[in-house]
Amino acid sequence: MEHPKTNVTSSKLDIDALLAGSPDEFEKLVRQESARLFRIIARLIGNDIEAESVLQETYLQAFLRLHTFRRESKFTTWLYAIGINLARAQKRKLSRTVPLDDQDIERMQPAFSRGMYRDKPESWDPQKIALKNERKKLVHEAIDLLPPDYRTVLLLRDIEENNTDDVALMLEISSGAVRVRLHRARQALKKLLDPHFS
Amino acid sequence: MNPLVWISNKLMRRPSCEEVNRFLVEYVEGLLEGETRDKFEAHIKSCKCCGPYLDDYRTTIKMAKTSYDVEVPEALIDHTLEFLRVRMNDA
Incomplete structure (x- = not known):
């Protein structure tokens, strides 16, 4: 060497x-x-x-x-x-924090009735997003709350920007499973951040 | 069936908000094409729920991307090679 x-x-x-x-x-x-x-x-x-x-x-x-x-x-x-x-x-x-579990993630997905959102999604206020000093910390802490399987997919896909097929190979799951987990993770993360930015 | 063909079949008629939500990952990844994408986008543009939801969904992705700064230690490679020299000789 x-x-x-x-x-x-x-x-x-x-x-x-x-x-x-x-x-x-x-x-x-x-x-x-x-x-x-x-x-x-x-x-x-x-x-x-x-x-x-x-x-x-x-x-x-x-x-x-x-x-x-x-x-x-x-x-x-x-x-x-x-x-x-x-x-x-x-x-x-x-880990000192207890992450959310699968049932929590399920509850954090949007609910639909006859194909329409049951509750109208609250739009985030761009000014609140721009002004929030502690935004990074809030997002970081929210990601840490996600169950490990969801957190890992979000880190590898959205933060590290690996492509879906590579993430699937790294985690030994199908690309479809990566997309499902990723979507649920993003929606749960959005839900966790709603109170700060709505 | 190829999942994209299945998605395409689902979205060919007027998609519901639930179907649009279900395929946000594929849309954001740029996997929807042609008429499927057009129908999807027409719904997004005209829907008071799905448009704002997609905006915030994209913002969530962007904020996640910038939320984790990691500084790579300067001596990381030297430390790692030194560790491996010792341990690989033991192995």
Whole structure:
């Protein structure tokens, strides 16, 4: 692992060499993916120091499990799936807040009668949105209240801006399930924010 | 059946607010096309509930996007490589 940084990061990953256990390719992987993977893990856990440990553990687990990679997805998607699982487990250990559950999410979806909104949706006031100093904090806290499955989809899709199919591969669920969860998460988040912006 | 064909069939007649709400994800993702999208948008434009709801739905997405700042530690890669050097030698 003695290549200068520029050489190591600029070329494409050689997956065959990586799977054969090449230390140089593994270093290249670490240099290429760490910033993005760290952001995902840090957002899932909500703690940067813990996130660094989980990032390191993610690479170690990936290295130890290289033989289990089946080439059914991009290698990085497989790596991110390991990181996401470790981050979610760590979040469960550290979490002090009790997240909402599936029934809460169901209650937070709009209700319809004969195909029409039962209650007319309250429009948000753009001035309240613009003026709210603590807006970021409010949104952050509201996202933290979402059940882990919903929160994870929202983080990966809307915050990290991965495409739906990649999120489906990372979470080992169908793209349709990602969209359903994402929609319910967005609607629940909107409902949580309604009192602040209506 | 391809889910987009199913959505398209659902929206080909005048869609209800509930159907429009159900396919907001696909609409925001740009997956609706042609006449399906036109019918969807015609409903959104004329409906006093769905238009504002879509506006706030989009605002929710935007606010979520900017709500989580994460600063990547400068020495992250060096620390990680050092950790791996030690642990991979042990493994």
